[in-house]
Amino acid sequence: MSGVAPMPSRDLVLELRAITKTYGSDAHPVPVLRGVDLAVAAGEFVAIVGASGSGKSTLLNILGCLDRPTSGAYLLVSEDVSQLDDKRLSHVRKTRIGFVFQSFQLVPHLTVEENVELPLFYARVPRKVRRERSHAMLARVGLSHRHRHMPNQLSGGECQRTAVARALISEPALLLADEPTGNLDSKTSKEIIGLFQELHRAHCTIVMITHDQGVAAVAERRITMRDGRVDTGADGAPPTNLEAACSTN
Amino acid sequence: MFHELIVEALRNLLRHKLRSLLTALGIVFGIASVVAMVSTGEGARRAILDQIRELGTNNIIINAKxxxxxxxxxxxxxxxxxxxxxxxxxxxxxxxxxxxxxxxxxxxxxxxxxxxxxxxxxxxxxxxxxxxxxxxxxxxxxxxxxxxxxxxxxxxxxxxxxxxxxxxxxxxxxxxxxxxxxxxxxxxxxxxxxxxxxxxxxxxxxxxxxxxxxxxxxxxxxxxxxxxxxxxxxxxxxxxxxxxxxxxxxxxxxxxxxxxxxxxxxxxxxxxxxxDYEVTVPIELLQSRERTQATFDLVLPVIAGISLLVGGIGILNIMLASVTERTREIGIRRALGASQGDVTLQFLIETVMLTLVGGALGVLLGVIGAMLIERATDWKPVITPWAVVLSLSISCLTGIVFGLYPARRAAMMDPVQALRHE
Structure with missing residues (x-):
């Protein structure tokens, strides 16, 4: 439910403090994020909504350690990852973060199970263990019969289920979803949202970008981005205790 | 991990059989010609040395003329x-x-x-x-x-x-x-x-x-x-x-x-x-023959070097194209935790596999070529193991040299941009 404050007893999975991101040259800076403060507790399901250009994709890239903030601190499981080098950042991505993208982003020439195993491959997990875990994960998203299929033999919903299985296989602390229903019809969207709700019940921490209000409504908490800032008052919900705590920091 | 990268690389090359073959062709022909030349040359050399030895290296032969x-x-x-x-x-x-x-x-x-x-x-x-x-x-x-x-x-x-x-x-x-x-x-x-x-x-x-x-x-x-x-x-x-x-x-x-x-x-x-006589000293023949061989040994690496350079540039070109073509895949792999090193290694192994397979095909073709030369000239080709090992190592090295730049380029891509690439 939106606006529900995370219980203070819950551990924080991530915490952003005055994150800024500026593109362009020094002469013509293009600020995209202008100081974002955000805290997400373990097991929370957060939806980030906002108009295009509001900076939500940039925020997600920073949350996913694909990009580094220009300034500010990003604590992921109480480790500051805002200024890590590529190698460390890659390590954080493969151990702590799972991605689900709008356009699925499956490697087209790898089978479903191989796609799902990719994060474990980079974590140097032995092949046998990988296979076991990918099969377990595919069973969890209801794709046990599709192990050896190629992505182009799957429906959109199946592709996204594969992507979810892949995102979860390394048991990440944080599941990031970038408009996961954007390329799906309404029926399949419902299925995928159902899957996310299921994961939420299983205590996954989920941060999802969407501009579909219906999708955002299923999230526990909704955050609106506007002009590179978190717009706390937009949906009428008061800032949560934690956000208040962070912003006064 | 490493052998899986090799399997993966070979699979990738097999996905575009014709393209891989055409790309490797420069290396194939370069290595083939060197192997054919070396083994035929070696065969001819041994034949002549055997004959000279047959005359005896301790002998001096005087013939009436x-x-x-x-x-x-x-x-x-x-x-x-x-x-x-x-x-x-x-x-x-x-x-x-x-x-x-x-x-x-x-x-x-x-x-x-x-x-x-x-x-x-x-x-x-x-x-x-x-x-x-x-x-x-x-x-x-x-x-x-x-x-x-x-x-x-x-x-x-x-x-x-x-x-x-x-x-x-x-x-x-x-x-x-x-x-x-x-x-x-x-x-x-x-x-x-x-x-x-x-x-x-x-x-x-x-x-x-x-x-x-x-x-x-x-x-x-x-x-x-x-x-x-x-x-x-x-x-x-x-x-x-x-x-x-x-x-x-x-x-x-x-x-x-x-x-x-x-x-x-x-x-x-x-x-x-x-x-009305002629003095033949087999050991002198042997020495003069070896001097000729030394010239041959000098020219051969130059020819080999040029053909490998040409082949290598072809490979560089195709690998650059391949990296661009697979930008999205690189983005996905990076998002899932591949470091720059992982991406470099993946593409480097792919290039090396390409040149290595090309080199192996070249050796094979060279041996066949040498056999054809044997039919035409009676020179029995000698395939020395070192020639094969050397050919393959050079192929490998060519792959590393010309694969490094495309691989680094793949690794240096911004993951965010790469994921958005169409």
Missing amino acids: KPPAEQNVKKTEENSTFEYGLTFRDLEQIRRTLPYILDAVPVHDVKEWLWFGSRRVEAKIHGVTPAYFQRLNLHAVRGRVIDAQDEVERSRVCVVRSRVLHEARYLGDPLKLDLKLGSQYYRVIGVLPDFQLDNPDRSILGLDDRSLEIYVPFETVVDRLGFTKGTYDSGSYEESRTELHQIVCTVENESEVPAAARGIQAILATFHERK
Whole structure:
């Protein structure tokens, strides 16, 4: 439910403090994020909504350690990852973060199970263990019969289920979803949202970008981005205790 | 991990079979031509070295040489016999004066008709002493070689090259065969193997392998056929006399060969007013041959280098295109935790696999090429293991050199941009 404050007893999975991101040259800076403060507790399901250009994709890239903030601190499981080098950042991505993208982003020439195993491959997990875990994960998203299929033999919903299985296989602390229903019809969207709700019940921490209000409504908490800032008052919900705590920091 | 990257790389290459093949073609042909050249060259080299060794590296061979025709007028009125070549006196002088010479063995050659029923072919009869076989390291494959007893008895026996039996179309026991040489019969007592190779190289070395060679005891030849030979040349009868056609001198150590050769030249120059002899030093042939080889060895890497450079640039080009084409895949892998190192390794292994498979195909093609060359020239190609190992390592190295840049480019991509790439 939106606006529900995370219980203070819950551990924080991530915490952003005055994150800024500026593109362009020094002469013509293009600020995209202008100081974002955000805290997400373990097991929370957060939806980030906002108009295009509001900076939500940039925020997600920073949350996913694909990009580094220009300034500010990003604590992921109480480790500051805002200024890590590529190698460390890659390590954080493969151990702590799972991605689900709008356009699925499956490697087209790898089978479903191989796609799902990719994060474990980079974590140097032995092949046998990988296979076991990918099969377990595919069973969890209801794709046990599709192990050896190629992505182009799957429906959109199946592709996204594969992507979810892949995102979860390394048991990440944080599941990031970038408009996961954007390329799906309404029926399949419902299925995928159902899957996310299921994961939420299983205590996954989920941060999802969407501009579909219906999708955002299923999230526990909704955050609106506007002009590179978190717009706390937009949906009428008061800032949560934690956000208040962070912003006064 | 590593072997999975290799499997993955090979799978990627197999996804675009034609493209991979065309890309690797430069390497394939580069390596193939080098392997073909090296193995053929090596084959030819070994063949020639074997022949030179067959002559003995401790030996100095003096051959009688018929002087040019204008010098032939020097014959006396009463005796129209034209004398040339080596003499017993030469043999004695060499034996006595030169300290290095272990032994000097005389040879007297006669050309005679060899009869097979009513068919005849010209055979080269070598009158040789038992020492000849020892000095030239000749061993009978059947029967025995000529011994001292044959010399003393001046027996009508002969040792033949197995080619003679082939020419005679004789399938029975060679040791029961009587060969008709001219008007007399000679019992075959031994068979020597043929020269290892039957190719143009022998004539380069001044060895005539085309004729049928038959060895008869020296004394027998001299006794029965004499030193004088009559020939009809351009309608006029000409008689020539040669005592010895060849002297094989042997020294104890290879290092004494040059000094001994100089000594022999000096002695012969003293006793011969015309140059009717020729001194062949197998070890010098060997050395000059090795110098030629050194030039060849220098040119080859240059040719190989150029073809690999051209092949490598082709690979660089295609790998750059491939990296661009797979930008999204790179983005996905990066998002899932691949470090820059992982991406570099993936593309580098792919390039190396491409060049390695290309190199392997090249080796294969080169071997086939060398075999085709063998059919055309009789040079037996020698595929040395080091040539194969070297070819493959060079292919590998080419892959690393030309794959590094595309791989780094893939690794340096911004993951966010790469994921958005269409």
